[in-house]
Amino acid sequence: MARSRPRVWLVAACAAVLLWASVAQLVAVSRLLLFGIASDTDPSPPPTTLPPPRVYKSNGYLKISCNGGLNQMRSEICDMVAVARLLNLTMVVPELDKRSFWADQSNFGDIFDVRHFIDSLRDEVHIINQIPERLGEKDSDIILQMPPVSWSDEKYYLHQILPLFSKYSVIHFNKTDARLANNGISTELQLLRCRVNFHALKFTPQIEELGNKLVHKLQVKGSFVALHLRYEMDMLAFSGCNHGLSVEEAEELKKMRYAYPWWRDKEIDSQAKRSQGLCPLTPEETSLVLKALGFQKDALIYIAAGEIYGGEKRLEPLRTAFPKLVRKEMLLDSEVLRQFQNHSSQMAALDFIVSTASDVFIPTFDGNMAKLVEGHRRFLGFRRSMVLDRRKLVGLLDLYTNKTISWDSFASSVQETHKSRVAQPSCRQKLENKPKEEDYFYANPHECLANSSLCI
Template sequence: MVKHRSSSRYSSSARLFSIKAISVYLILIFAFTIWVFVFSSINIQTDDHQTQDHQQHQRRDPRKNLQKPNDNLDSQLWIPPFSYGLHPCVKPTPRYKEFVESDRYITVRSNGGLNQMRTGIADMVAVAHIMNATLVIPELDKRSFWRDSSVFSDIFDEEHFIESLERDVKVVKKLPKEVESLPRARKHFSSWASVGYYEEMRHLWKEYKVIHVAKSDSRLANNDLPIDVQRLRCRVLYRGLRFSPAIESLGQKLVERLKSRAGRFIALHLRYEKDMLAFTGCTYGLTDAESEELRVMRESTSHWKIKSINSTEQREEGLCPLTPKEVGIFLKGLGYPESTVIYIAAGEIYGGDDRLLELKSRFPNLVFKETLAGEEELKGFTGHATKTAALDYIISVESDVFVPSHSGNMARAVEGHRRFLGHRRTITPDRKGLVKLFNKVERGQIKEGAKFSNLVKTMHQDMQGAPRRRKGPAQGIKGRARFRTEEAFYENPYPECICSSKEHKEP
């Protein structure tokens, strides 16, 4: 009897222990599940570490519901990288000091093409704010390769520019008569300068009322600037520098026509123009006569510092624009079908239609401004490269996919704008890696096909425009030379002008 009661107590204790063990096990499982959920919710997808499963990506992206059943296989070619709730943020912080009325003026001569001038103007607005000066509407470059005679109001909405920045800096259309004849301090401000540098430059106001700036590009550092200065730069570039009504209107019409024609399209910034090839010294695939023409142009252009360039070395280092043929091979390797509509965002292609043949043989649906717009619509744009570049910019920003063949000013500006607007898909070719593959194709070591395509896709799986922080200077480089190796602020304005979902979302 005693033995029975002892066995019963033992059995009860065992059951109690088993229940406790199961409870602890369930608690641990629950805690682990919560931890995984929290970790996943705060994890930000980056270009360098895209660890999220593509199917999970599709489930979270609301655009999946817009995909047709037969689009499932190629949807990964078109949908933007998941942005995890990141959104534009350009509002000043509570510490921001608004503009104070000033009788000191800064005049500016903007240099370069459209996008070099745009980013330079944004820099100079910030400089005027730091130096507490009134900014005179900048003079646009008329001495560049394109020699465009357009003035500020031809390209930008001047009234909107002035009004949208009224809390940041006073902008006037011209110098007041009483200061027009006064001596000016002609200044070439240092490249990639800090706020401290411009605060020191205020000593010029002791002697002058007007400072003339000969160059506008790269006047401010990319990194280590106060957040309010960075956000001001973004307010100027993405809100203040709106194109003129005529350009905006036609640009949006062309976007609508492209979308109605194809539903979705690629904007290809095919930087295969005479000035770019001459500047970079890239002659691969050209005739001897064409190569000589570019050499003469480079050597006779006084402000281009490098005169002698080894074209083969330049190409192997990935410093040359992709040729039209190489772009065709690249896009086909990524998996884009032959029916894809490709808008060519570029000036006159060097070599004309003949040079485009091998791109067109792979992708026959090439579209140009001249085929989208009527002759009457383009009448005011003829002979004005800056205006036509503005059309290309609008279409490139609004495209489903943007692909630049070279990392120039427009490529960087468009990529930055697309990141700002929600990390729209931007595919940046690894030109150095691609040249190695192209050379193997040329030597017969590999053929265009499944194996080649897999290599291209693997090479570019982390180069699709997904969120990531701006890159700092290259390791091992010291002094001012390090600034040249930093990623441009306007190429990637994250984190200063792109905020997480935890912060208040701006309209």
């Protein structure tokens, strides 16, 4: 009976979420007609006929250079389409980050379907492939390069940015991360952000095909969990989290942190960050948490992540606990994957497809991918996603590994902690003047979901 309790708990929690989701769908399903009703199946396919183009007098050209990884850039693109619509601008197809840690040289068209992006938004924003030659890419008299202010609202763009187009023909936003507020934005623009995210940003046919192939290979084996194990070298170096690492490994990561000037925090108290829940779980910690939550040894778990720091040796505790642990490199022929290797954003796109399609999604850190996938899964009918409470977990993990509490006490405490942490219909938490701490728009875009009328 003791072994059955976690499974019963997990089933009960998931059943409750499905009930809440069903009620929410019935309450406000009309809000989703713009996108196609959210359900636990694929969203409605876009219409075969193109929407009529929106006719408006353009105030100028907006060029954007995204920064960060794939999912951060994805949210930036959604934000900037909304800004272009607000200001009646002509938008240039976004430039992707090629200077970050990953040094991925992929262009927008290597990851997303450019024609679909342009055509599907033609009734909102005029999008072109490049700035007209007559304007000149480097003419400082007519092109202004600047980063917009972070977490800005519509008033900032209307009162501070729009007047600049009286002097400049082109404004180039050279940084676009988190430049539009989570809240206080008109419903029309919030819906447009969702439309870009859920429909306009469609992966290339090559990525879609391979991603769907991965999903099929997993589904024929049965239900599967997508585990976003955020334990790559860049994450650990940037965060300064070195719990469970050797002195040599911690020093290696510290040197990397100093090598990248845009990683502003250099001296970091790893222990303090971990106690605050600000570090990703280690593979060993993850194995204990999954077991405590009721996942059995025969669970099929797909690791949605890049190269794990420490390789297979560091994965050993997790693989021992869950032998059916798989990665895309194990499911696909090396020749098939070759075209995507050395392109971290394209590899991340494959993980994104698998993660949104999985039966359960569990991230070990709440980074951009975790948040964007959670938002997509909410849109697709509140597919089961579990948001781990790392702050409470590290305390419980330390008590268990120090043999202060028994396994049964640890497992029951983990389950109790996560009773209400399965993603469910809810309204974003708003914190005045604390945008980094409040709920992220793309993790819970409630304006675009069936529970929207409950959040007015």
